[in-house]
Amino acid sequence: MSFHPLMLYDPERFQRSERRLLEEGEPFTFAPERRAALDELLTKYPPDRKRSAILAALYLVQEQQGYLTANAVRHVGGILEMTPAEVEDVATYYVMFFKEKVGKHVVQVCRTLSCALAGAERVTEALSHTLGIAPGETDPSGMFTLLEFECLGACDRAPVVMVNNEDWHERVRPEDCGRLVEDIRARGPAASSGCHLRIERP
Amino acid sequence: MEPVLTRYIREPNSYTLDFFLKHDGYNGLKAALGMEPNAVIDLVKASGLRGRGGAGFPTGLKWQFVLKDTPLPKYICCNADESEPGTFKDHVLMERNPHLLFEGCLIGCRAIGAKVAYIYIRGEFFHVQKVLEAELAKAYAQGYVGKNIMGTGFDCDIVIHRGAGAYEAGEETALIESLEGKRAQPRIKPPFPAVSGLYNCPTAVNNVETLCNLPSILLNGAEWFTSLGPEKNGGPKLFCVSGHVKKPGTYEASMSTTLHELIYGHAGGIRDGHQLKAIIPGGSSVPILLPHELEIPASFDAVAQVGSMLGSAGIIVMDETTCMVWAARNLLYFYKHESCGKCTPCREGGDWLHRILTKIENGEGEMRDIDLLTSIGSNIAGKTLCAFGDAAATPALTTVKHFRPEFEAHVREGRCTVPADWRAARTPVAH
Ligand SMILES: Cc1cc2nc3c(=O)[nH]c(=O)nc-3n(C[C@H](O)[C@H](O)[C@H](O)COP(=O)(O)O)c2cc1C
Ligand code: FES
Numbered sequence: 001m002s003f004h005p006l007m008l009y010d011p012e013r014f015q016r017s018e019r020r021l022l023e024e025g026e027p028f029t030f031a032p033e034r035r036a037a038l039d040e041l042l043t044k045y046p047p048d049r050k051r052s053a054i055l056a057a058l059y060l061v062q063e064q065q066g067y068l069t070a071n072a073v074r075h076v077g078g079i080l081e082m083t084p085a086e087v088e089d090v091a092t093y094y095v096m097f098f099k100e101k102v103g104k105h106v107v108q109v110c111r112t113l114s115c116a117l118a119g120a121e122r123v124t125e126a127l128s129h130t131l132g133i134a135p136g137e138t139d140p141s142g143m144f145t146l147l148e149f150e151c152l153g154a155c156d157r158a159p160v161v162m163v164n165n166e167d168w169h170e171r172v173r174p175e176d177c178g179r180l181v182e183d184i185r186a187r188g189p190a191a192s193s194g195c196h197l198r199i200e201r202p
Numbered sequence: 203m204e205p206v207l208t209r210y211i212r213e214p215n216s217y218t219l220d221f222f223l224k225h226d227g228y229n230g231l232k233a234a235l236g237m238e239p240n241a242v243i244d245l246v247k248a249s250g251l252r253g254r255g256g257a258g259f260p261t262g263l264k265w266q267f268v269l270k271d272t273p274l275p276k277y278i279c280c281n282a283d284e285s286e287p288g289t290f291k292d293h294v295l296m297e298r299n300p301h302l303l304f305e306g307c308l309i310g311c312r313a314i315g316a317k318v319a320y321i322y323i324r325g326e327f328f329h330v331q332k333v334l335e336a337e338l339a340k341a342y343a344q345g346y347v348g349k350n351i352m353g354t355g356f357d358c359d360i361v362i363h364r365g366a367g368a369y370e371a372g373e374e375t376a377l378i379e380s381l382e383g384k385r386a387q388p389r390i391k392p393p394f395p396a397v398s399g400l401y402n403c404p405t406a407v408n409n410v411e412t413l414c415n416l417p418s419i420l421l422n423g424a425e426w427f428t429s430l431g432p433e434k435n436g437g438p439k440l441f442c443v444s445g446h447v448k449k450p451g452t453y454e455a456s457m458s459t460t461l462h463e464l465i466y467g468h469a470g471g472i473r474d475g476h477q478l479k480a481i482i483p484g485g486s487s488v489p490i491l492l493p494h495e496l497e498i499p500a501s502f503d504a505v506a507q508v509g510s511m512l513g514s515a516g517i518i519v520m521d522e523t524t525c526m527v528w529a530a531r532n533l534l535y536f537y538k539h540e541s542c543g544k545c546t547p548c549r550e551g552g553d554w555l556h557r558i559l560t561k562i563e564n565g566e567g568e569m570r571d572i573d574l575l576t577s578i579g580s581n582i583a584g585k586t587l588c589a590f591g592d593a594a595a596t597p598a599l600t601t602v603k604h605f606r607p608e609f610e611a612h613v614r615e616g617r618c619t620v621p622a623d624w625r626a627a628r629t630p631v632a633h
Pocket of ligand 1: 255
């Protein structure tokens with residue numbers, strides 16, 4: 001019985017699991033400086049609460065190899081005293097962890113209401129057109145992944161685009177997308193407009 | 203009203219410790235450290251400060267509920283997840299005035315007897331986090347955080363914890379779960395965090411803006427704070443105005459300011475050549491208000507009286523080019539995507555609402571689908587562990603309530619009847 005008498009059940013169309021197993025990937029251990037960073041972070045939580053550092057650990061994995069793999073999950077689990085299933089359970093919940101190989105530049109366009117009112121749908125279309133891929137896809141050269149994201153918390157600077165979970169582009173217009181892509185390709189993070197709140201420029 | 207929280211944000215280097223110390227920085231904390239913890243709680247209660255995260259619950263009362271008589275450690279969790287669509291005020295405070303937040307956290311810790319405050323910041327605010335981390339290091343180095351703060355013998359640590367992209371992590375018990383290294387899913391309440399929160403210890407979860415109000419309350423007193431706004435809605439308030447206005451932005455004002463004044467005064471009014479159609483006054487989770495309903499104070503109580511909520515004070519403004527079926531579908535995509543999946547009505551209902559809205563927007567809907575939206579929405583709201591369910595049902599319920607003819611026109615004409623040049627050319631799909 002569902003919560004509503006008219007609810008349709010059709011596993012072919014609606015109630016489909018989106019779960020995919022992580023790729024095994026290369027053997028994984030943290031580079032010494034990342035392991036040191038994680039050990040330092042662990043001192044911020046009670047000694048018997050190591051798993052509090054899991055999000056930080058998964059970010060470190062991504063910093064090292066771009067996305068999460070089964071080998072990395074096992075390595076993190078070993079350090080934080082969690083089973084691989086527990087690590088995967090957490091990892092698959094959060095959208096900022098990439099569960100498959102992504103491009104060098106992951107372009108994340110905010111699609112939520114305020115950005116959409118300012119033309120975010122057109123920005124996504126323009127990026128999609130420039131890159132030749134649909135949202136959710138990676139281009140064949142492995143340079144770009146295009147993703148739609150939810151409200152980034154800067155709706156007064158809509159539409160907002162984030163790159164690689166970090167770099168911040170504000171007030172992106174569809175007609176600028178071609179140039180933006182070329183700029184990111186050429187200059188990486190330096191291409192970002194940054195956050196307008198940062199008035200001190202170097 | 204003279205800005206209190208954002209007074210200096212446009213000045214260069216306002217985020218630095220040096221600047222902060224020149225402008226009363228950490229003096230509120232100094233005052234708090236000279237008082238008994240209970241006296242701090244009483245002062246905050248007298249100020250009537252209400253939580254700025256969405257619910258408007260009195261902060262002093264929340265602290266009073268925190269279990270004191272226990273050997274367990276106590277915690278402050280600062281909610282810096284700011285992910286309610288249309289909300290971007292904590293962003294401004296943390297980027298431009300991080301020490302104000304640190305000071306607020308420390309005052310909170312002093313009041314409830316905590317030795318650690320965790321600031322849970324959303325993963326997308328990495329550029330903000332870098333500012334916080336650099337400034338926190340300075341505050342530690344100069345003895346404003348850490349051991350023996352300002353030579354008073356008070357020890358307190360602040361830890362910045364990065365989230366990883368989950369709206370539900372803003373719900374207080376889900377935030378605690380996430381801090382414990384689990385999926386951000388809400389807990390059954392009671393017990394409330396004040397009794398059993400982080401690591402099953404007494405915990406107060408407070409929003410960034412709430413904590414940022416504390417230093418000025420300690421410096422200027424409760425009476426000053428209440429005098430800044432209408433009864434029970436005192437203090438300065440940040441309002442985020444976005445959407446079809448000329449000057450979207452964060453504006454600090456008294457809660458006696460009207461919604462009309464915020465939209466037409468502060469935010470410069472509607473784009474040229476367009477008319478206001480509807481606003482969402484408190485972040486995407488609250489019911490719509492219509493143009494004739496804006497002559498009310500933007501306070502928790504006044505907005506509730508007309509059937510909506512001030513929520514996170516994220517005012518989203520839509521002009522006549524906005525299709526309400528499209529807007530509801532946009533938001534339902536958000537809610538179905540962000541549902542944590544724990545409660546059936548929210549997990550299944552949100553997805554279902556989105557499918558029906560997509561169908562109607564594409565011109566494939568039937569008249570009975572419109573009633574179905576209401577029926578599904580009312581079977582989600584109030585039937586979930588946390589307020590996410592109500593939030594997810596609201597965009598569907600409120601748009602059908604106020605704009606039913608627009609839904610019917612979509613069904614009758616078999617197409618979207620309010621096209622706009624800023625929307626995508628592609629038709630939405632319901633996956
Ligand atoms: C789905 C959901 C999302 C929430 N997101 C946030 C958020 O991003 N930031 C926030 O401060 N409060 C958020 N809240 C409210 C918190 O649960 C909590 O009430 C608040 O952090 C308490 O702080 P305050 O008393 O200072 O307002 C959310 C609540 C729900 C139900
Ligand atoms: S809607 Fe895009 S940043 Fe808020």
